[in-house]
Amino acid sequence: MxxxxxxxIDAELGGRRxxxxxxxxALAELEAAFAASDLVALAQRFGSGHLSARDLVRILAAGLRxxxxxxxxxxxxxxxxxxxxxxxxxxxxxxxxxxxxxxAA
Numbered sequence: 001m002x003x004x005x006x007x008x009i010d011a012e013l014g015g016r017r018x019x020x021x022x023x024x025x026a027l028a029e030l031e032a033a034f035a036a037s038d039l040v041a042l043a044q045r046f047g048s049g050h051l052s053a054r055d056l057v058r059i060l061a062a063g064l065r066x067x068x069x070x071x072x073x074x075x076x077x078x079x080x081x082x083x084x085x086x087x088x089x090x091x092x093x094x095x096x097x098x099x100x101x102x103x104a105a
Contacts, residue, residue, distance in 0.1 A: 007098045008067065011091040013060065014079030020063030020091070022099040029065075033058050043100045051092065053085070059092045 001019075002008035008021040022030070027039060034055075036042040051059075061076040081087035 004098060009063075009091075009094050009098050011081075011094070013064070013076070013081055013091070018064060018069065019067040020060065020095050021066045022059075022063055022095060023066035026062040026066035027099075029062050030058065033062075046096045046100070051089070053088075056088045056092050059095065060088065063095045 002010040002021075006021065008019050010017055010019055012018070027042065030036070031038070031042055034042060034045050036045055046059075057073050057077045060079075061071060061073045064071050064076065081091065083090065
C-alpha cells in the first residue's frame, strides 16, 4: 500500500496494482530526460499542462523504477491503463502531485 507521506501512489498499470514514487534518483532521471536544470524547472515543465505520450511514459517508468520495479520505458509504453490516454495522464498527475504538491499538477 502506498504511503502518501513519502510521495507514493498506487495505480493499476498493465493489469496489476503497482506502487510508484519519484525518488531523488527518479527525479534526477527525469531532469536529464527533460533537460531541466533543476527541480523547479522540472516542476514548471510538469505544471505547463503540455505533456506528450512519451513524457507520460518517462514519468510513469521513473515512478515505477523509483518504487523498485525493474522496468524499461518500452515496457511501460506497452502497459494498458483503464481509461486510455486520460488514464495515463491521471496517474502521472497524481504522481506529480504526490511529489511536488498541487501547484505542479
